[in-house]
Amino acid sequence: MSQSINKNEWPLWEVFIRSKAGLDHKHAGSLHAVDAKMAIENARDVYTRRMEGVSIWVVESINIIASDPEEAEALYEPAADKVYRHPTFYNLPDEVKYM
């Protein structure tokens, strides 16, 4: 993976916010910061101003490995005709709720 880095620019970080205890961290966006500590502080100021979260994860964007869009066909389309992988063909007993 090639990524050109402008030396005058601070590294980019991806921000993940947990909105409340028990829930997963969700990707909220990205920001610039010189190190992890500043990234956390900046994330707090940029992404939790309206009580969006109770916990923050940050990770430098260059450390994220993304799947290749060119391979999307091979990666995802084979799943399209396999609806039986969804558990929709079972008759659920009435006693089982919240499924």
Add this chain to the structure above:
Amino acid sequence: MTEQHLYNYCLRMGDNALILSYRLSEWCSNAPMLEEDLALTNFALDLIGRAQAILKYASELQGGVKTEDDLAYRRGEREYYNHLITELPNGDFAQTMVRQLFISAFEFYFFTELQKSTNVTLSAIAAKTLKEVKYHLMHATDWVIRLGDGTAESHKRMQDAINYLWMFTGELFEMDLIDTVLIEKGVGVDLMLLQPKWHRHIQQVMYDATLLIPEEGFMQTGSRKGIHTEYLGHILSEMQYLQRTYPDAIW
């Protein structure tokens, strides 16, 4: 203790928050980077919230004749009691951060003590404020260390800011009759006891930032008596423009 003492005490605290909030809000859209722009305006919002709570309490002490808005927007320059350091222009980013460090460190110790106040309103405001101040202090400390211990240029700017602002720090610890009366009643904070704590705190940050505290010298004074630098008048002329031009305007 007269209500008047407590009222004046509240004005001091309220005005400190109001005027610093105004200064910090001037960074809106002007900060060195977007993330910092939001941080500084967040601080400004924390401070305006604090000013509102305290001035509202001041207004209640006087029977609500003047609302908190009247107090904020319809007093004259000589009726403001904010510390001079809060009204100084932002200068460069270094100066803004050094000012924030000096003030936030003071506020950290001040509101820690004020939490113990026998006045329940003030102790409640102090508890809420302290959470905000801890973050302000952390943020300012980080920047002072980064820039102090940064490049030759950033180090110089930090040291220049410290050398300029130092003479405005003595005022933070000035006390008069109002303080004495309120301390006796367990309402106010003894600033004399805060000074060594504040000084040690700043010394530690300066050490980490490879910066120097200036030698003791002349200290500015005046705000206790409503005497200000030339800058406050300019702040008020802009801040109060709407209320002065269109009294009681609502939206």
